[in-house]
Amino acid sequence: APVRLEDYRAPAYRISTVHLDIRLAPRSAKVRARLALERASDTAPGTPLVLDGDDLRLTALSLDGRVLADGDYTVAPDRLEIVSPPTGPFTLEIETTLDPDANTKLMGLYRSNGTYCTQCEAEGFRRITYFLDRPDCLAVYTTRIEARVGEAPVLLGNGNPVESGPVPGTDRHYAIWHDPHPKPAYLFAMVAGDLACVSDSFRTCEGRDVALNIYVEHGNEGACDWAMDSLKRSMRWDEEVFGRAYDLDVFNIVAVSDFNMGAMENKGLNIFNDKYVLARPETATDQDYAGIETVIAHEYFHNWTGNRITCRDWFQLCLKEGLTVFRDQEFSADMRSRAVKRIADVRLLKSHQFPEDAGPLAHPVRPRLYHEINNFYTATVYEKGAEVVRMLKCLIGDEAFRAGMDLYFRRHDGEATTIEAFLACFQEASGLDLGQFSLWYEQAGTPVLKVDSVYEKEAGRLTLTFRQQLAPSPKQPDKKPMHIPVRVGLMGENDEELAPAAITGADTTGDVLHIRTPVQTVVFSGLTGRPVPSLLRGFSAPVSLKSDLNESDLLFLAAHDKDPFNRWEALQSVVMTALIAATAGAARQEAVTVSPALIAAFAANVADDSLEPAFRALCLQLPGEADIAREIGHDVDPDAVHAARTAFRRAIADDIAPTIRATYEAMRDEAEFSPDARSAGRRALRNTLLDYLGHGSDPAGNLLVQTHFEASDNMTDRFAALSVLTHAALPGRDAALAAYEERYRAVPLAMDKWFMVQATAPTASTLERVRQLTGHPAFSAGNPNRVRALIGAFASGNQSQFNRADGAGFDFVADFARDLDRRNPQAAARMMSAFRSWRALEPGRRAHAEAALRRLAAETDLSVDMRDIVERCLQ
Numbered sequence: 001a002p003v004r005l006e007d008y009r010a011p012a013y014r015i016s017t018v019h020l021d022i023r024l025a026p027r028s029a030k031v032r033a034r035l036a037l038e039r040a041s042d043t044a045p046g047t048p049l050v051l052d053g054d055d056l057r058l059t060a061l062s063l064d065g066r067v068l069a070d071g072d073y074t075v076a077p078d079r080l081e082i083v084s085p086p087t088g089p090f091t092l093e094i095e096t097t098l099d100p101d102a103n104t105k106l107m108g109l110y111r112s113n114g115t116y117c118t119q120c121e122a123e124g125f126r127r128i129t130y131f132l133d134r135p136d137c138l139a140v141y142t143t144r145i146e147a148r149v150g151e152a153p154v155l156l157g158n159g160n161p162v163e164s165g166p167v168p169g170t171d172r173h174y175a176i177w178h179d180p181h182p183k184p185a186y187l188f189a190m191v192a193g194d195l196a197c198v199s200d201s202f203r204t205c206e207g208r209d210v211a212l213n214i215y216v217e218h219g220n221e222g223a224c225d226w227a228m229d230s231l232k233r234s235m236r237w238d239e240e241v242f243g244r245a246y247d248l249d250v251f252n253i254v255a256v257s258d259f260n261m262g263a264m265e266n267k268g269l270n271i272f273n274d275k276y277v278l279a280r281p282e283t284a285t286d287q288d289y290a291g292i293e294t295v296i297a298h299e300y301f302h303n304w305t306g307n308r309i310t311c312r313d314w315f316q317l318c319l320k321e322g323l324t325v326f327r328d329q330e331f332s333a334d335m336r337s338r339a340v341k342r343i344a345d346v347r348l349l350k351s352h353q354f355p356e357d358a359g360p361l362a363h364p365v366r367p368r369l370y371h372e373i374n375n376f377y378t379a380t381v382y383e384k385g386a387e388v389v390r391m392l393k394c395l396i397g398d399e400a401f402r403a404g405m406d407l408y409f410r411r412h413d414g415e416a417t418t419i420e421a422f423l424a425c426f427q428e429a430s431g432l433d434l435g436q437f438s439l440w441y442e443q444a445g446t447p448v449l450k451v452d453s454v455y456e457k458e459a460g461r462l463t464l465t466f467r468q469q470l471a472p473s474p475k476q477p478d479k480k481p482m483h484i485p486v487r488v489g490l491m492g493e494n495d496e497e498l499a500p501a502a503i504t505g506a507d508t509t510g511d512v513l514h515i516r517t518p519v520q521t522v523v524f525s526g527l528t529g530r531p532v533p534s535l536l537r538g539f540s541a542p543v544s545l546k547s548d549l550n551e552s553d554l555l556f557l558a559a560h561d562k563d564p565f566n567r568w569e570a571l572q573s574v575v576m577t578a579l580i581a582a583t584a585g586a587a588r589q590e591a592v593t594v595s596p597a598l599i600a601a602f603a604a605n606v607a608d609d610s611l612e613p614a615f616r617a618l619c620l621q622l623p624g625e626a627d628i629a630r631e632i633g634h635d636v637d638p639d640a641v642h643a644a645r646t647a648f649r650r651a652i653a654d655d656i657a658p659t660i661r662a663t664y665e666a667m668r669d670e671a672e673f674s675p676d677a678r679s680a681g682r683r684a685l686r687n688t689l690l691d692y693l694g695h696g697s698d699p700a701g702n703l704l705v706q707t708h709f710e711a712s713d714n715m716t717d718r719f720a721a722l723s724v725l726t727h728a729a730l731p732g733r734d735a736a737l738a739a740y741e742e743r744y745r746a747v748p749l750a751m752d753k754w755f756m757v758q759a760t761a762p763t764a765s766t767l768e769r770v771r772q773l774t775g776h777p778a779f780s781a782g783n784p785n786r787v788r789a790l791i792g793a794f795a796s797g798n799q800s801q802f803n804r805a806d807g808a809g810f811d812f813v814a815d816f817a818r819d820l821d822r823r824n825p826q827a828a829a830r831m832m833s834a835f836r837s838w839r840a841l842e843p844g845r846r847a848h849a850e851a852a853l854r855r856l857a858a859e860t861d862l863s864v865d866m867r868d869i870v871e872r873c874l875q
């Protein structure tokens with residue numbers, strides 16, 4: 001049965017303390033939980049106590065020290081009911097027996113490469129013991145962990161270490177951990193294993209000395225420096241920018257190789273997918289380094305936004321996730337180039353969240369109903385959720401935003417709260433009515449914002465007419481107008497910003513217009529020259545902007561806008577229009593041509609040394625095939641999109657070949673590899689140009705790709721060359737793939753790249769190759785990273801081949817997901833979200849996709865996770 005927001009009730013009983021005693025053994029773990037319980041004041045005496053469970057086996061049960069008789073309780077794998085609990089406070093002792101090795105769902109307690117670990121968010125704690133497994137049940141935890149010394153010399157829990165030692169007369173030992181901060185069960189964690197440790201320390205602004213430890217498999221100690229450095233910078237940044245200091249004596253991070261998501265913010269004991277911890281220049285790309293920095297920061301920032309202040313219920317997931325993504329984005333922006341980071345974030349938003357919002361899986365940032373909460377850890381909750389916080393800051397200004405955050409921390413520390421409570425803090429701090437703004441949490445879909453401009457020279461007046469539209473989405477046929485922040489600048493012909501004497505028709509916060517009505521006319525008066533309006537600077541709202549600016553205005557902005565984000569966006573928008581036209585042409589077998597003005601803009605960008613290389617690289621990267629498909633919106637033919645984009649790239653590569661070649665040479669490494677933003681930016685530009693060289697018609701340019709591969713002394717360059725060789729099917733491809741495989745055979749994270757690059761090759765033989773690779777010794781269907789690298793990359797990263805005209809791509813992915821569902825429903829459901837845009841395909845492909853979905857829907861034993869995705873896709 002679905003869970004609904006309006007059905008929320010506070011728990012009938014409270015749990016104040018939890019004592020866990022966990023005795024580990026490979027096929028059997030005994031968990032004794034001692035819970036201090038109390039009836040809530042508004043609960044009638046005698047009300048049954050109902051605890052959640054999932055796949056549990058109860059092996060002992062007592063209440064206030066007395067073993068319970070049969071009639072006193074009922075038990076099932078998913079539920080324990082105490083029929084008539086005492087009216088006053090009481091203690092319940094529950095023993096469950098688990099098999100960590102049999103746990104392939106990777107939720108609850110499981111073993112990954114011999115290490116015992118846990119994942120409890122969202123509802124995994126109920127797979128460990130019967131509990132009130134809901135985020136508004138906050139308790140203080142003490143955890144005793146016991147295991148054989150030889151098997152698990154390291155025993156970790158939440159909070160601070162209390163004591164540890166041998167269990168006399170046995171080959172076992174134990175450790176006790178205590179976490180003084182009340183927390184919901186989803187933040188519980190424990191780890192036990194034979195792990196290596198890299199240590200450092202940090203002194204907080206409050207004078208607390210914190211021991212920092214990163215635990216990894218033996219042999220990986222040398223790959224933790226970047227993660228540790230990122231952690232220390234995160235801790236300092238949160239003090240400086242948000243006034244938040246760490247609150248325990250230790251901060252532990254554990255890297256495990258089997259993990260469904262990126263990482264988890266368990267109190268004092270973060271558990272990470274090893275992909276977001278381990279980095280060496282030989283095995284990690286610049287993108288991997290940036291990802292580690294971001295995820296380490298994200299999980300650390302959760303300590304305040306998520307842990308100290310948590311969610312009342314899972315509908316409020318964005319309260320912690322959207323806000324924490326916003327915080328990690330700001331952190332990375334401060335560590336690197338703010339403009340480059342913003343462009344990267346918006347690219348991600350458009351490529352992942354916009355399609356979600358436009359298809360059958362669309363849902364509000366705060367959903368109102370779910371069948372399976374794990375299916376709501378989405379780009380909408382995370383990335384659009386972060387955009388909503390960013391808009392709030394934009395509308396009320398930096399100072400009021402900081403005051404609102406301070407109030408939020410002061411008022412709600414130690415609570416499980418809601419979006420309403422969060423917004424109230426900003427309303428109070430700013431005095432701005434946020435009623436209409438709160439619709440961003442309620443209404444799904446990406447608003448379309450149309451802008452028409454009229455300039456009257458004599459009057460010195462520019463009139464902008466804004467029209468907002470929000471299409472119906474699942475269960476939301478009618479939409480209300482949104483409160484949209486539109487940051488605007490007016491660029492004069494001589495390269496300077498024009499300042500209007502007055503702005504009428506909209507409230508403003510600095511250079512931000514408040515657009516609130518379906519049609520809103522804003523007049524800028526007292527202008528001394530013709531302005532080119534630079535709209536939605538910094539992407540001030542997650543909308544689809546359709547302005548009436550023509551190609552020459554946009555290319556003017558691309559070269560002159562003072563806002564670097566809009567420089568990038570203006571060029572992208574010209575390119576997108578051209579690519580859509582080229583796609584229509586490709587479908588009619590016409591040759592693709594690129595306008596001379598656009599060629600000139602590319603050439604200028606490649607050669608402009610006044611701009612940072614990372615920014616130039618982004619400007620030169622064409623929108624992806626999925627982005628083009630999304631903008632076309634209906635009856636998409638992915639082969640035509642691919643053909644158009646390929647021809648377009650070739651035309652640019654050929655037209656400005658000498659400029660590309662010269663800049664490629666100029667961006668050669670200056671010194672030894674370093675992952676810093678500046679060096680990474682130079683590599684990004686050089687490797688973007690390499691992509692053009694590999695896809696151009698000049699054989700000498702093509703040959704450089706092979707040389708680049710052979711000369712590379714770091715993963716960024718090696719993998720960039722391997723990608724071009726594989727995707728452009730250049731001579732030397734097979735030798736390079738073999739050399740790479742030989743070199744990295746024993747490095748699983750590096751082999752993921754090898755799987756991925758082959759799975760995303762836009763050629764007819766790819767499906768067969770992917771099928772073969774499922775039998776490769778380095779592949780394992782039980783490991784989420786391997787599955788994502790091979791099948792996930794094929795489904796979500798290969799437009800033309802997943803969407804093959806014969807439907808074989810759909811069938812393959814559906815079949816794989818169907819098998820995976822028996823083992824790991826969460827991973828299977830995630831894989832199936834690749835079908836989210838099926839309705840936008842041309843009729844033939846649409847029919848094949850629908851048939852694959854219907855075939856799955858007809859299966860009787862799908863998991864709740866899978867059925868939810870499949871049925872929503874079909875609705």
Ligand code: ARG
Nearest residue numbers: 121122261263264265374377
């Ligand atoms: N809270 C974690 C993070 O943001 C994600 C955990 C998701 N887990 C899940 N089972 N859905 O970083």
Ligand code: ZN
Nearest residue numbers: 298302321324
């Ligand atoms: Zn998070």
